[in-house]
Amino acid sequence: MTSLLNALNSGKTSLLTNQKSIEIVGNNIANVNTEGYSRQRAELMQIPAVNFGDFFIGQGVAVSDVSRDYSLFISRQLQSKSIEFGVETGKSGSLTEMERIFNVSEDNLASQINDFFDAWQELTTNPSGQVERDVVMQRGQLLGEAFSSITDQLDTVAQNMNTEIISEVETLNEKIAEVARLNDRINLVEISGQTANSARDQRDLIIKDLSETLGVQTYTDNRGMLNVQLPGGMPLVQGGIAATISTVPTGTDVNLQLQIAGSTLDIPLENLGGKFKGMFEMRDVFMADLRNDLNTLAVDLTDAVNLEHSGGYGSDGLQRNFFLDMATLGPTDVPSRNVRVILTDASQVAAAGNIEAAPGDNEAALRIAQLEVTHRVGTTNDTFDNFFSQMVATVGIEASRNDLALSGAKDATIQLQNLRDGYSGVSLEEEMIDLIQYQRGFESSAKFLSTVDEMMNALLQLKG
Structure with missing residues (x-):
């Protein structure tokens, strides 16, 4: 009778174990399209046998744990490539806009510079002509508008980036706080000996997003909690404590600060990674260099023209600056x-180099017209046209590099994601095989229990 009871217990554990395994397979199938979900498996453990007479009798089977298919190596690689992809993504949008601003069409700043000096060249053929003088002033005004237009468009790009940064910070703070909450939840579940698979999947998915946006780095502390920090080491999550990122206005731009444990710290560029690093590099480094070059060109051109113009004479016999x-x-x-x-009348255009020969003299107009090919901007060997063309080339080269880098990082990320899905994702074919296996096990266990029950009834009837 005792052996039948042991057999009954073994059949019961087998039935329950196969039932639990079927539930796990069902959960896998249900989450086949859930982003970030890792396939779960029932870890089966033989219940220790007991000594019965001269034999050790098995006590059945139990589910010791529910594990998940997870590769730390693949996860780290995916996190690293997500950071690279984020950096190039952060640069992509603003570079597209700057390519439009610094275009190679016939209607750009270089063409306005050419038209301006062409107007002076036309004036040399008829220095006393009213129409030619009007055209010189008009071209000068259009040149100023072209400079101003580029500056305004660069400001718009920067403002759009600032707006995007502000809008994303709130979402980032929610994700950072969620990592801290998940740390607490995982610790609470796993301290009792269970595995918090679902919470770990959610945490991994958030870390991937934070890696792409902020370039975060992670490590596990001695309590098993995942700590998160910025590339420079500034902490975002320490166990169950989350920091908060805020935006602070700095002139017309916004910068980032970190609040944690009652302290407020500025977040410099070198402490950023991912998309935010790309955006701040474009705004504070790349675009800042373009602005400096544009200002250098504006100052150099106006100073050079003013130097020659103030040495000449207008029709009114006076000397003055042009710009x-x-x-x-x-x-x-x-x-x-x-x-x-700054001229208010065409008669103030200084075409003459000799006051006594004005207004028919064209000496000053010739010197100004020749600046287009003879003058060199700053310490470079570039003419005005070439200097701006170098700016256009700089934008074009960086945009091309970004396209290649973005495409490469995207492909690498997709490949690693596919590798992760192949390792940790749900395969319906495999699940169906497991389902059939556990279903057969369940049916066999039920048949075994039914047989033991019949034997016990027969035995009881014999005793009766």
């Missing part, structure tokens, strides 16, 4: 936005 003197600008004034013709 606004950049030296009179305040510290917050932008030179490229202040390229302005």
